[in-house]
Amino acid sequence: xxxxxxxxxxxxxxxxxxxxxxxxxxxxxxxxxxxxxxxxxxxxxxxxxxxxxxxxxxxxxxxxxxxxxxxxxxxxxxxxxxxxxxxxxxxxxxxxxxxxxxxxxxxxxxxxxxxxxxxxxxxxxxxxxxxxxxxxxxxxxxxxxxxxxxxxxxxxxxxxxxxxxxxxxxxxxxxxxxxxxxxxxxxxxxxxxxxxxxxxxxxxxxxxxxxxxxxxxxxxxxxxxxxxxxxxxxxxxxxxxxxxxxxxxxxxxxxxxxxxxxxxxxxxxxxxxxxxxxxxxxxxxxxxxxxxxxxxxxxxxxxxxxxxxxxxxxxxxxxxxxxxxxxxxxxxxxxxxxxxxxxxxxxxxxxxxxxxxxxxxxxxxxxxxxxxxxxxxxxxxxxxxxxxxxxxxxxxxxxxxxxxxxxxxxxxxxxxxxxxxxxxxxxxxxxxxxxxxxxxxxxxxxxxxxxxxxxxxxxxxxxxxxxxxxxxxxxxxxxxxxxxxxxxxxxxxxxxxxxxxxxxxxxxxxxxxxxxxxxxxxxxxxxxxxxxxxxxxxxxxxxxxxxxxxxxxxxxxxxxxxxxxxxxxxxxxxxxxxxxxxxxxxxxxxxxxxxxxxxxxxxxxxxxxxxxxxxxxxxxxxxxxxxxxxxxxxxxxxxxxxxxxxxxxxxxxxxxxxxxxxxxxxxxxxxxxxxxxxxxxxxxxxxxxxxxxxxxxxxxxxxxxxxxxxxxxxxxxxx
Ligand SMILES: *[C@@H]1O[C@H](CO)[C@@H](O)[C@H](O)[C@H]1NC(C)=O
Ligand SMILES: *[C@@H]1O[C@H](CO)[C@@H](O)[C@H](O)[C@H]1NC(C)=O
Ligand SMILES: *[C@@H]1O[C@H](CO)[C@@H](O)[C@H](O)[C@H]1NC(C)=O
Ligand SMILES: *[C@@H]1O[C@H](CO)[C@@H](O)[C@H](O)[C@H]1NC(C)=O
Numbered sequence: 001x002x003x004x005x006x007x008x009x010x011x012x013x014x015x016x017x018x019x020x021x022x023x024x025x026x027x028x029x030x031x032x033x034x035x036x037x038x039x040x041x042x043x044x045x046x047x048x049x050x051x052x053x054x055x056x057x058x059x060x061x062x063x064x065x066x067x068x069x070x071x072x073x074x075x076x077x078x079x080x081x082x083x084x085x086x087x088x089x090x091x092x093x094x095x096x097x098x099x100x101x102x103x104x105x106x107x108x109x110x111x112x113x114x115x116x117x118x119x120x121x122x123x124x125x126x127x128x129x130x131x132x133x134x135x136x137x138x139x140x141x142x143x144x145x146x147x148x149x150x151x152x153x154x155x156x157x158x159x160x161x162x163x164x165x166x167x168x169x170x171x172x173x174x175x176x177x178x179x180x181x182x183x184x185x186x187x188x189x190x191x192x193x194x195x196x197x198x199x200x201x202x203x204x205x206x207x208x209x210x211x212x213x214x215x216x217x218x219x220x221x222x223x224x225x226x227x228x229x230x231x232x233x234x235x236x237x238x239x240x241x242x243x244x245x246x247x248x249x250x251x252x253x254x255x256x257x258x259x260x261x262x263x264x265x266x267x268x269x270x271x272x273x274x275x276x277x278x279x280x281x282x283x284x285x286x287x288x289x290x291x292x293x294x295x296x297x298x299x300x301x302x303x304x305x306x307x308x309x310x311x312x313x314x315x316x317x318x319x320x321x322x323x324x325x326x327x328x329x330x331x332x333x334x335x336x337x338x339x340x341x342x343x344x345x346x347x348x349x350x351x352x353x354x355x356x357x358x359x360x361x362x363x364x365x366x367x368x369x370x371x372x373x374x375x376x377x378x379x380x381x382x383x384x385x386x387x388x389x390x391x392x393x394x395x396x397x398x399x400x401x402x403x404x405x406x407x408x409x410x411x412x413x414x415x416x417x418x419x420x421x422x423x424x425x426x427x428x429x430x431x432x433x434x435x436x437x438x439x440x441x442x443x444x445x446x447x448x449x450x451x452x453x454x455x456x457x458x459x460x461x462x463x464x465x466x467x468x469x470x471x472x473x474x475x476x477x478x479x480x481x482x483x484x485x486x487x488x489x490x491x492x493x494x495x496x497x498x499x500x501x502x503x504x505x506x507x508x509x510x511x512x513x514x515x516x517x518x519x520x521x522x523x524x525x526x527x528x529x530x531x532x533x534x535x536x537x538x539x540x541x542x543x544x545x546x547x548x549x550x551x552x553x554x555x556x557x558x559x560x561x562x563x564x565x566x567x568x569x570x571x572x573x574x575x576x577x578x579x580x581x582x583x584x585x586x587x588x589x590x591x592x593x594x595x596x597x598x599x600x601x602x603x604x605x606x607x608x609x610x611x612x613x614x615x616x617x618x619x620x621x622x623x624x625x626x627x628x629x630x631x632x633x634x635x636x637x638x639x640x641x642x643x644x645x646x647x648x649x650x651x652x653x654x655x656x657x658x659x660x661x662x663x664x665x666x667x668x669x670x671x672x673x674x675x676x677x678x679x680x681x682x683x684x685x686x687x688x689x690x691x692x693x694x695x696x697x698x699x700x701x702x703x704x705x706x707x708x709x710x711x712x713x714x715x716x717x718x719x
Contacts, residue, residue, distance in 0.1 A: 024083050025100045026151075027052040029091040030070055032061040035457075036394055036485035037092035039263075040439075044248045048099035054091075062165035064144075068172060069165060072158040078151035086154055089146035092483065093233045093240055097218055097247045103228045106196050107148050113187035114149030114157060116142050116173065117197030117231065124168050131178045138192025138223060139203075142177050144170040145231045146197050149188075157186045194220045198227035200236035200243075207239070209246055209424075216246045238414060241439040241485070242423060265392040273305035277368035277389065278336070282357030285315040285324070285375045286350055288505045290498055290514045291521050292320050295375050296327035300334075303382045310337040310367075312360055314353035318343045319505045320375075351464035351471035359461055362454040370449045377409070377446045378521065380495040387492070388448040391437065394457075395479065395486045397447035398494035401430050403520055409497060410488040411442035418469070418477065432490050443486045444472040445497060457482045496520070507598070508567040509560040515603045519610075526557035527611060528687050535614055544679035546693060548619045552611060553687040558660040562711045565593045565634045591642045592633040592714075604632050608715060612656055616691060616717075620654070625718055632715040634660065637670060637705040645702030647675055652694030652716030659684035660711040667708030674700045684712070 027050045031038045045052045055070040071088055078084055085104060107115060118139035122129045132140050149157070163172060176182045177190075191197045198220060200207060207230075210219040217226045230247065232240020270276055283299070285292070302309075311332075315324050321342060332338045339360070341353065354372070361370035369389060373379070377400055381387070388396050401408035408430050412423025420442075428434040449458070458479065466474035479486055499517045504510060515522045528551035533539040541549040553561075565571075571591050595604045608627035616625055631651065637643055663670060663683055671682040672690065676699055681690060692698045694716060 025051065025085045025087065025104055027087045027089065028071060028074055029054055029089050029094075030056045030067045031091050032056045032059050032066075035092050035483050037094075037483060040244055040485075041091040041094050041096070044096040044244075047248050048096055050087075050096065050100055063167070064169040065163045065167035065172075066165040068158055068161045068163065068167075068169045071154070072161050075151060075155045075158060079155045081151040084151040085148060086151050087146070087148045087229075088154070089229060090231065090233065093237055094146070094229060094231050095240065095244050095247055096229055098226070098228045103148070103196065106228065110189055110191065110195075112149075112189040113153040114147060114189075115196060116147040116177070116188060116190050117145055117199055117229075118190040118192045118194070119143040119199050120202040122174070124171055125174075128174060128178060135190075135192050139190070139194070140192070142170070142174050142190055143197070143199050143231075144173045145199060145233055146229055147173075148196065149186075153186055157188075193223035193225055194227045195223075195225045196228050198230045200230065200232045200239050201234045202236075204236055204239055207243070209243065218243050218247050238441050238480075241441070242413065245425075245436070245438050263392050264390050267386050267390060273307055276305050276308040278308050278310070278364070278366050279304070279369045279371055279385065279389075280310045280312060280357070280361040280364070280367050282354070282360075282370065282372045283311065283313045283375060284350075284353065284357075284372070285313075285317050285320050287500060288317055288319050288503050288510075289376045289500060290503050290511050290518055291378070291525065292323040292375055293326070294521065294525060295378070296323065296331075298379060298382070300327070300331050301382050302385055304385045306331075306334040307336050309335050310360065311335050311339065312357040313338070313340045314357060315340070315342050316350070316353070349471075351462075351474065354464045354471055354475070355462055358449070358454060358463065361449075361451050362459065362461075364451075365455070367451040369451055370454060371447075372449070373446045374444075376498040376500060378495045378498060379446070381492060384494055385448070388489070391487075391489060393437070393448075393450075393487045394453045394484050395443070395447055395449050396437070397443040397445075397486070397488045398492075399429070399488045399490035400446060400495050400497050402497045402499055403518075404499065406430050407497065409443060409445040410438075410440045412438075412440055414441045418473070429488070429490055432493065435491050437487050437489045437491065439485050440488050441480060441486070442473070442476045443488055444476075447486070453484060457484050507564060509564050512557075512560055512564065512600070513603055515606050515610075526554055526560075528552055528554055531611065535618075537618055540615070540619065543681050544674050544692075545677050546697065547674065547679075547681070548615070548691045549681070549685075549688055550615060550691075551685075551687055552658060552689040553660075555687060558658075558687050558711075561634060561713060562660050564598060565636075565711070568593055568598050570597065571636060590633075590635045590645060590714075591637070592635045594631070594633040601632070604715070605629065608632075608656070608717060612689065612691070612715075612717075616654060619691065623653075625653075627717055628719070629715050629717050630719045632713070634711055634713050635702075637667075637702065637710040637712075638708075639704075639706055643669070643706070644704035647699055647701040649696070649699055650694035650716050651719050653718035655690075655692055655694045655698075656713075656715040656717060657690040657692075658713040659686050659688055659690075660713055661709075662686040663710075667705050667710040669704050669706035670710045671703040672700055673703055674698055 027045060031054050055074055119141045120139050122141040177188055198207060206220050206222045207218050208221055210217050218230055219226055230243060313324060358370055361367035371385060384398055388398060397409055406427060411420050412426035413421040415421040425434055429438060463478045464471040464474050466477040469477060502517055511525060530539055530551045534550035539550060543549055571593055595601050605627055613625050613627045671680055671684060673680040676697060
């Protein structure tokens, strides 16, 4: 059962109504533009095997009357056809939720030649409401968004049309319906109880998703019906987008997501780097952020030909100048082009920087994609850019969330004032209990936009302003207004968003302090990759009795700790050392800087507790430690300063001694000798820890460093 729950829930429309006979049913729709909404409609129709004819594709849009004109022209050839049933519907904000067989059955049950959708209010002229026939249950008023009827009767319905394209179609049909003679002649009824048509506008609360027998349907709770066609025109667009994520799909536990994979663009067939689409990658640093160097490492490891990437880096933080410059020094020539806007150029604001980046792609006809990424986003999979391109969506974000909570880079719903609202499926999507590609009202931090969409629907330069909204919300607001869909993809674990809380810029290597806020990233940067083997008891050496030796730090950790100490610079030598001697804390004095001096004691204790204590408890069974320490410090040995340390006991139950640089490379000599066993470790390994009992047995000395400078990090644990 557990396995079943953990298996991704996948969606498909395989075999949905595929066997329905649709021979005497034709769907007519008007679409002067191929919007994302239209493509969604088409997919839902294909899914159920509807026969669809699109009208008006070659025309400019003038107004609703155009729909009647086009329908009238299309019906000429069916004037006498008494068998053919025609569904006429809008398509930009419509999805089909079931197949032709169910539609025909429900149409025939309505016992009329023409059935219109029904609405809760009369539009466009409310004053006509009293003229409507009374109904005991259901919606009373005619909606022209969709109707179904025999071709011959529809032909009669529109025969009188001679209005111009700007005239209201709804008013035209309403007047026919309200004329008892015409109503009878054409034989029109309304679908009062939403058995066929669900208009969501004005009835948002009536519709819920019902998951039953492996299928999902939108159900009208008021009339207890399962509508076949759902229209989300107007302000209920977003609700339709939500429903459209599930309808007309079928829930299965199997692998495969048929709808998601339609219209894929494959990059795998591309033979040469030159044939890859050109991508502008916009990188934004808007606040002090940990692990920026790691961000740029991942960027440079992205599996995509750099010659097909143009970089635009907008950095608003002086603190990060050095990280960006270091990356650019090494890599900038590998890219097709690089534009770096640093903090000194004082871009007027964040929105302007984002507008400018996006416009680089918009203005270059060769640019096929704009990939925007904020520096706090950690994308783990180096093929992410290719994966996103292959999905072939107008706008697609890889889902990323913060490790410690439900914060993510998308919203599942909007509140009525346009801010965050939690959709029913939000948590399931963030936690990947439901997997797919989701149409959502808001995305941020990282997303891919098609260049062609920027040059058409989103051609307005200033997308990152809208009223008083923040740039990210403005962008989404503008995108929604233009009818472009934003999708978020959670079919893979793409990565996470760093926590920016408590990130301070007061040290040289501030990432070292991130062990609490971003432990996963901290661990990847600083803990030796083979430490996990040591945790399993492998790779732990014992060079002397009860002395254990195992990998703990990466080279980067060693280097940054040494640089941090040298940057702090107050190595004990004079008074400081004598005081400590008098206080009796240390048996023998060293040239050192204590973790407390650089405000690193809490972080160091967590490091000892998380990464050292498990190994201590493994090697000294029965001993449990909370990794308390009074003394933890970095020692510097130099031939002309302090080259060695006389034999002594440590004031600890056990001691951890980590080599922070390399013998042969950084210094010569050095090492540690345990006198009782006459056993020496003469070639300490950088990043490896020596662990040994402190008192009684392991009387030891530091062997002389003869050349260069040697650094070790020493902790006296459980004094
Ligand atoms: C439509 O025709 C049927 C008979 O075919 C009739 O029972 C019904 O009353 C008619 N409806 C209208 C609105 O005229
Ligand atoms: C990608 O999407 C566009 C627009 O939706 C479509 O016209 C095109 O055919 C799709 N590409 C492929 C390879 O299916
Ligand atoms: C990265 O993405 C590719 C393409 O989707 C996938 O095949 C691969 O398994 C992913 N790798 C990891 C480590 O998740
Ligand atoms: C980790 O250990 C394996 C042997 O167990 C070794 O081959 C590899 O080089 C080690 N990795 C590092 C980064 O030291």
